[in-house]
Amino acid sequence: MSKTTSFRLAIRDAIADEMRRDPRIFLIGEEVAQYQGAYKASQDLLKEFGHKRVIDTPIAEYGFAGIGVGAAFAGLRPIVEFMTFNFAMQAIDHIVNSAAKTLYMSGGSINCPIVFRGPNGAPRNVAAQHSQCFASWYAHCPGLKVVAPYTAIEANGLLKAAIRDDNPVVFLEHESLYGKNFEIPDNEILPMPLDRAIVVRGGADVTITAFSISVDQALSVADELQNKHGISAEVINLVSLRPIDKDTIIKSVKKTGRILNIEEGWLECGIGSEIISIVIEDAFDYLDCEPKRVATAGVPMPYSKNLEQLALPDTNQIVNLIKCMCRLN
Amino acid sequence: MNVSSSMFHEIDLDGAKDLYRKLVLARFFEEQAAVLYSQGHIYGFCHLYIGQEAVIAGLSHVKQPQDSVVTSYRDHAHMLALGVPPNVIMAELCGRTQGCSRGKGGSMHMYCKERNFYGGNGIVGAQVSIGAGLAFAHKYNDDGGVAFTFYGDGAANQGQVFEAFNMASLWKLPVVFVLENNHYALGTAENRAVSGSGLSTRGDSFGIPTIMVDGMDVFDVIKKSKNVIEKVRCGDGPVILHMDTYRYKGHSMSDPANYRSRDEVENIKKTRDPILNTKKILLSDFGVSTDDLTKIENETKVVVETAARFAIESSEPDSSDLEKDVIL
Structure with missing residues (x-):
């Protein structure tokens, strides 16, 4: 690189x-x-x-x-x-x-x-x-x-x-x-598989799934968790939303026992709902706490800057949520 | 009948017989489908083409092998006219694995790539944009083909039809828009759905010429379309062939068609029936004998009965087919 x-x-x-x-x-x-x-x-x-x-x-x-x-x-x-x-x-x-x-x-x-x-x-x-x-x-x-x-x-x-x-x-x-x-990379970028998630940061305590720009937020959350709270978060960039790469998610959850999804879409029937269903169905016994979804508030996006910020997933809130999941609050 | 004698001279005896065979095949096939529907072999939505046969019979006569075709859910006769075997069409109507869509498409979703037939579309008007896309491919590949894009008077009011007109004209796509105006969009008569100066002027603001055609007269279909289509083929841009036609049956098998009078239907059957009128001309102007025509009819009956038997005797799709062909 x-x-x-x-x-x-x-x-x-x-x-x-x-x-x-x-x-x-x-x-x-x-x-x-x-x-x-x-x-x-x-x-x-x-x-x-x-x-x-x-x-x-x-x-x-x-x-x-x-x-x-x-x-x-x-x-x-x-x-x-x-x-x-x-x-x-x-x-x-x-x-x-x-x-x-x-x-x-x-x-x-x-x-x-x-x-x-x-x-x-x-x-x-x-x-x-x-x-x-x-x-x-x-x-x-x-x-x-x-x-x-x-x-x-x-x-x-x-x-x-x-x-x-x-x-x-x-x-x-x-x-x-x-x-x-x-x-x-210096050399040509080759076609990548359309059906595979990428573990962008390894971790042991919690799995954070996200896609698109939310991966950015997931990485910030993981940094803060590590630096300020000693929590090791594994971040999975979902990449593919259909099909969802179940194997990568399940493998991670079996290791961490906790999962949270971040998305810019709405909560109801969202990608996070699907991720949690997958985890409940295929790795229920490995969960140490309830899985969590973070999404945009259930409103049409407001224009005003402060309201928009309130509507979108918030990094501090996610950090706090994960601290609770890890029983650190 | 308003047909010039010179028109007949461009159609030889074999061509004339072929037209008659196409007309009766479409008619008999649909009548057989209605029987199978009443017996429960065909189910769900099934839209019959009876009455409109001259449109596709005539256009298939002028169509070239490289041309492509797309139409609405009233699609059985189009496939027949393109030479798709009746057996696989009837089997598809019956939801059988030997059907042309392996029983997964049914009446509204049938295709034949070998004949450049791209459906069969259950979304009213969607085939018009798709047809413009087929024409886009003909132009892109410079293969000399045109895309025949069939739609009804109901679809003519869909917004995307105007979008397709606009782009087809802007880019001079080789598309022949065939408006099969049977005057009823399900139960809504044309005059209750069309504003302004009517469907015959819809192409005007896009610079698309509209040719008015008697869609009950196979010779008029050929005469009016032949030269126009060659202009489209040469790059002049799209045309609209406005076929004045009529369906004898309801919109679909479940429609009793109470929105029009029996007199209206009977009068058209008596005066404008595409098969009866073609028969008269073949006898009077082509010297075809009654025996010749009876022979065609009898042969076609056998073809259609064979298709029905084939369909009924075909097997239902295997349960293992359920999740096949979702994605490549």
Whole structure:
């Protein structure tokens, strides 16, 4: 590891590398070409690949998601960018009813190799209609793969794998990560498995699961627990939300006996609910205390800075919660 | 019938007989499906095409092998016209493992990649965006194909249809939008659902020409569409073929169709039936004999009865199939 790159560039580079490799791949979405991406995740792609393969659309998510699906049925490999996953609500019919279900409905004869990507979750200060995590919505649906990278290496390696996958992949990025710099290796980043969680920090006393930007928070929590309270937390970056890598979670819980999930989505029917179900079903006897979920408050995201901060998972609260779990309070 | 004699000359005797065979196959197949439905072999939603046969029979006549097709849930006849074996279609309607979707799709979700047929779609209007996507692929691959995208007067009011029109026109995609206007969206008559100047002008603001076609007349379908489709193929951008047609049965098997009068239906059956009228022309203008037509009808009856037997005798999917083909 000797150089750094931003999450944004890691996304861009993965798309460019894959487009050089396979002429069937194209990028389609709002502002992806001339404007070079609303978040500049497609910088210079138009220059290199031209209008045939980097396509600006009108504001018509339902329509261009359907066009992507049709093109994928016919053998092309579209990358459909949503300016945010909030807008993908307009297109969720094609993601679920058209892309995810057709392989099954056709008895295995029609597959849909497509990537739906864009920022997901709560960037700051943009209020309710632009601040929502859709991970659990898509993770619910058979026929989809759902991933959410945290580092630049993951962004690059997972996106390459998603583009090469023969199934529809929902690829959840986070706006607040785009500008963040991460170390990357000197040599080429290879495609990473889409179904595996990563233990990003080893620990003995408690397992913290998280995905996307919440991994950042989980690591801060783990630091504080270690430095101030002598609690050793193992942090698992879930990476894949469908399928969830049960083995990695169970293995960790069997070691630590405690688990807490952090997510930016809402609590009810969230990813944390699923994680806890998995642990209860497969490692109940190993638990030393009740499993915990930390999520965004059950409200549409407020605009006001203080209320927004109150709504989002809070690092101090999580630290205190884990202290209680470890009987240190 | 408003058909120029020059039109007939472009269709030879074999072509004419083939058209008749397609028309009666679609009709007899659907009648057989209705019987199997009443016997409980077919269940759930089942939407019959009876009355609308001229649309797909005519368009399959002008379709080229590289072209692709997508349609709504009223899809049995489209598959038949594309040459998909009736046996596997009927088996699918019966939920059998020998069906074209291995019994997992049913009436509304049937596909045939070999024939570039991409469904069968149960979400009203969704196939229109998908069809634009198929056309996108034809253009991207420069394979000379066009995407036939069928939708009804009900789907015509879905928002995504306008989105697809806009992008298809903007990018000059080779898509033939085929509006099968049977005038009723389930029970809602066209005049209760369509504002302004009507469906025939919906393409105007997108710069998409609309060609009005008698969708009960297979010769009119061929005549009006042939040259237009070749323009689409050459890169002129999309067209809308507005087929004025009619379904004789309810929206689906569970719809008694009380929203229209018996007189209305009977009058159309008597004056505009695509099979009766084609028969008359074949006899008068093509010199086809009554015996020839009877032979086609009898052969088709056998084909359809065979399909029904095949379907009934086919096996239900194995329980091990339940979780297959969710993901590759």
